[in-house]
Amino acid sequence: MNAVDTAIHVAAKSIRLADVTKAYGKVNVIPSLDIEFRSGEFTVILGPSGCGKSTLLQMIAGLERVTNGKILFGGKEVQDLEPKQRGCAMVFQNYALYPHMTVAENMSYSLKVAGMTKPERQARVKIVAGMLGLGDYLDRKPGQLSGGQRQRVAIGRAIIREPGVLLFDEPLSNLDAQLRHDTRIELADLHRRIGATTVFVTHDQVEAMTLADRILILNKGQVEQFDTPKAIYHRPASVFVAKFIGSPPMNILPAQGDGSVLRLSDGQVVGEYGLKGDFQLGIRPENVVVEQGMSGGLAAPVRFREDLGSHSIISVDIAGTPVRIATPFGGVVPDYTRLAVTFPMKALHLFDGQTGKAIPEGFGVASKDGK
Ligand SMILES: Nc1ncnc2c1ncn2[C@@H]1O[C@H](COP(=O)(O)OP(=O)(O)OP(=O)(O)O)[C@@H](O)[C@H]1O
Ligand SMILES: [Mg+2]
The missing domain is CATH 3.40.50.300 (P-loop containing nucleotide triphosphate hydrolases)
Structure with missing residues (x-):
């Protein structure tokens, strides 16, 4: 040395x-x-x-x-x-x-x-x-x-x-x-x-x-x-984590399962789901899909739209809950005052309605990190 x-x-x-x-x-x-x-x-x-x-x-x-x-x-x-x-x-x-x-x-x-x-x-x-x-x-x-x-x-x-x-x-x-x-x-x-x-x-x-x-x-x-x-x-372990990470953070909506389908608080059906009970449904802004045309999907009146250069953030209401959607700038989102959107099953996160903890058997858990 x-x-x-x-x-x-x-x-x-x-x-x-x-x-x-x-x-x-x-x-x-x-x-x-x-x-x-x-x-x-x-x-x-x-x-x-x-x-x-x-x-x-x-x-x-x-x-x-x-x-x-x-x-x-x-x-x-x-x-x-x-x-x-x-x-x-x-x-x-x-x-x-x-x-x-x-x-x-x-x-x-x-x-x-x-x-x-x-x-x-x-x-x-x-x-x-x-x-x-x-x-x-x-x-x-x-x-x-x-x-x-x-x-x-x-x-x-x-x-x-x-x-x-x-x-x-x-x-x-x-x-x-x-x-x-x-x-x-x-x-x-x-x-x-x-x-x-x-x-x-x-x-x-x-x-x-x-x-x-x-x-x-x-x-x-x-x-x-x-x-x-x-x-x-x-794979956020709780609603707390889900809301803390991501910009804008994950959208969280109250939902209810009746053993066959999952519904939002206004009764709109998100998709098929086998569990019963109160849940909190999570979806990241980049995973919300805007349907072409206004029919089908979930009704989403537009509140405002922010163009950030690389992408746009569209703020909508779904079943009375504010939801943000991220779309590529200059993408295909029409300038309507009302959109129809879907939540792809594999992108959904499901949390317990009371505790906010992630439900292991929630949608698409295995596929979320691209595996
Ligand atoms: N010397 C002290 N006496 C009494 N309470 C204290 C003392 N130092 C910190 N606290 C309290 O302990 C808690 C944690 O404080 P801490 O500084 O660790 O927070 P933090 O997570 O670093 O917050 P920030 O992000 O604002 O820096 C706070 O409620 C604070 O008021
Ligand atoms: Mg500190």
Whole structure:
């Protein structure tokens, strides 16, 4: 090995939360979580505001204590360790850089505190700055950088310590759309190169779909679904997940089965179905089929139409429920005030009317991911 090692070496560790709970006083933010992020895996956490995403990251990082339960990195308990003893690094939405230090000093500060020699620190700064395209900015202070550059410094500061666990709390939220897109691709590339176990919180479902090996959907501190992006999109475990993913999200309509057909609340028949009971019927906007001519199918008075360039979104009412239909731009949808549509059986999702949980024997379950 060289006297000065110039590569970033990460020993990725699995993260396990074993029956972890978190309460702030009487407020039970996380009732009980038992999950594992696999070694080297990129997990994205999605969930509504206040569901406990930041709290979860902070407990992993050691910035918040667990109320009960254990956290294990690579099988070793860390819940009682100080943040700096855990071998993990966190990147925040607001960058949290030291304003009086240069880019190089910001990135290498933790190495200095850890007692690393100056030549070693400089070598590490050089390689990390090279990875993040910050080579020309090393002598600048954060105030002399753009938002995107500051965020890269924050990322550099995190990875320079070679953390086995890398945590991101909405790191791209302050960037404009183009920069967000570019940084997202760089992050994916960075992950491939350094391989740290990564947990990434976002509100952006495109980030979730494109970056994640698995997506964890949290609802009130509990797991709604923890699965691959493909499974989350094609086989949502609940109405909550179905409505959370997809833009526009899945349409959900109340429906009733009488043992032979499934009807909407106004009595219109969707199709044949053998189960009895109250259901919630789901169909993605891109799966609704607009019939040519106004006869046949389900009656769908048009409320409005948005042309987005690549495609159009048509908002209609079906059995009194707002439904959105996505159609290719310049497609065949006539400019009627009333359409007739059908819901192809293989594209339908069926959820329990009361609990909202997916019904395994619902329509077309096996064919939804194209298999
Ligand atoms: N220090 C605290 N004391 C009391 N309650 C807190 C504290 N920190 C967070 N909470 C509460 O815990 C819940 C979860 O907060 P958290 O910050 O984890 O949410 P989040 O999912 O990250 O939300 P957002 O998407 O808005 O960032 C919220 O109801 C919040 O008000
Ligand atoms: Mg948060």
